[in-house]
Amino acid sequence: MQVGIIGAGAIGGWIAARLAHGGHDVRILARAETGKALRSHGLTLVQDGERMVVHPRICADAQEVGPCDLIIVGVKSFALESVAPAIAAMMKPETLVVPMLNGVPWWFMGRDVSLRSVDPDGILQKSLPYEQIVACVVHAAAMRTLPAEITLFRGDRLIMGEPAGGASARVAALVDQFRAAGLPAEQSHDVRADIWFKLWGNMTINPISALTLATADRILDDPLVLGLIASVMEEAREIGRRIGCPIEQSTVERNAVTRKLGAFRTSMLQDVDASRPIELDALLAAPREIAAMVGVATPSLDILFGLTRLMGISRGIYG
Ligand SMILES: NC(=O)C1=CN([C@@H]2O[C@H](COP(=O)(O)OP(=O)(O)OC[C@H]3O[C@@H](n4cnc5c(N)ncnc54)[C@H](OP(=O)(O)O)[C@@H]3O)[C@@H](O)[C@H]2O)C=CC1
Numbered sequence: 001m002q003v004g005i006i007g008a009g010a011i012g013g014w015i016a017a018r019l020a021h022g023g024h025d026v027r028i029l030a031r032a033e034t035g036k037a038l039r040s041h042g043l044t045l046v047q048d049g050e051r052m053v054v055h056p057r058i059c060a061d062a063q064e065v066g067p068c069d070l071i072i073v074g075v076k077s078f079a080l081e082s083v084a085p086a087i088a089a090m091m092k093p094e095t096l097v098v099p100m101l102n103g104v105p106w107w108f109m110g111r112d113v114s115l116r117s118v119d120p121d122g123i124l125q126k127s128l129p130y131e132q133i134v135a136c137v138v139h140a141a142a143m144r145t146l147p148a149e150i151t152l153f154r155g156d157r158l159i160m161g162e163p164a165g166g167a168s169a170r171v172a173a174l175v176d177q178f179r180a181a182g183l184p185a186e187q188s189h190d191v192r193a194d195i196w197f198k199l200w201g202n203m204t205i206n207p208i209s210a211l212t213l214a215t216a217d218r219i220l221d222d223p224l225v226l227g228l229i230a231s232v233m234e235e236a237r238e239i240g241r242r243i244g245c246p247i248e249q250s251t252v253e254r255n256a257v258t259r260k261l262g263a264f265r266t267s268m269l270q271d272v273d274a275s276r277p278i279e280l281d282a283l284l285a286a287p288r289e290i291a292a293m294v295g296v297a298t299p300s301l302d303i304l305f306g307l308t309r310l311m312g313i314s315r316g317i318y319g
């Protein structure tokens with residue numbers, strides 16, 4: 001496959017390295033500094049104590065990447081709009097576009113509704129056809145440890161599915177390609193529910209890590225903070241119930257999964273550390289927008305959003 005990667009950071013870099021190692025024609029669209037590092041050193045993936053170096057083609061613009069069979073998008077959610085023209089320029093009618101982003105995507109409430117908190121001007125809806133999107137929920141923990149080096153701490157599951165639900169041959173084929181390249185892909189028949197379930201865990205832990213600068217283990221060890229987490233999760237459970245994404249698990253069970261990450265600095269904490277913008281809209285504003293649509297009161301979610309938003313504005317990394 002000819003694979004275009006936009007955003008070869010922690011997650012996009014992991015996928016790029018594995019697909020390139022698996023023999024695919026991987027082309028990374030990189031900005032100047034990262035492009036320079038990747039051209040000089042190749043892309044290194046550190047996983048399970050082993051280092052793998054690959055040399056995908058590094059491109060400065062979408063024309064150089066050319067039309068792709070598959071486009072992996074690994075930018076942060078707030079940067080999606082800025083890369084939409086490049087994605088569109090790399091697409092053929094049969095290209096699959098796989099955003100590997102946390103949070104709620106613009107298309108989550110259906111083909112004809114675009115969530116304004118993540119797609120304020122409808123640009124994503126217009127430029128990225130719903131029919132060409134394959135959703136992917138990333139259960140992993142990774143970090144860019146050097147400009148051209150990705151360290152994968154956990155690579156648990158890449159859950160892929162059709163935005164409209166159901167099984168499809170094209171997702172099955174993609175899953176096969178990923179698995180052959182050593183990536184833990186699986187097909188979901190209800191990927192919206194999987195997106196909501198992932199969000200259910202990290203819509204709290206990520207903002208709280210950004211607010212407190214604490215690693216996941218310390219957050220989950222604090223009984224008072226756990227109380228707030230549980231309240232937000234119960235509100236999100238109710239939203240999920242009303243939009244066809246019910247959650248059966250207990251908050252304790254879900255947090256036990258996050259607990260396995262240990263002393264991990266969430267991707268949002270990594271952004272705070274580096275004074276980069278944070279993904280608050282996809283993680284908190286979009287669930288609030290959906291809650292308003294379906295009439296669920298979200299007092300705890302509102303407090304978490306308000307506090308993190310204020311912190312982000314004060315630090316110049318949000319708004
Ligand atoms: N890290 C993790 O453990 C996990 C992350 N996620 C999610 O995955 C998504 C990606 O996060 P993550 O990999 O951590 O992010 P990173 O910050 O590590 O990487 C983002 C990449 O996007 C690139 N980028 C941004 N804008 C552009 C642009 N205009 N053109 C080309 N490249 C661009 C950055 O380039 P540059 O090098 O120039 O800065 C960087 O390489 C997020 O939604 C995150 O929440 C999900 C699960 C776990």
Ligand SMILES: CC(C)(CO)C(=O)C(=O)O
Binds near residue numbers: 140202206261267
């Ligand atoms: C915390 C983690 C790894 C899982 O909830 C995550 O998704 C992130 O860091 O963004």
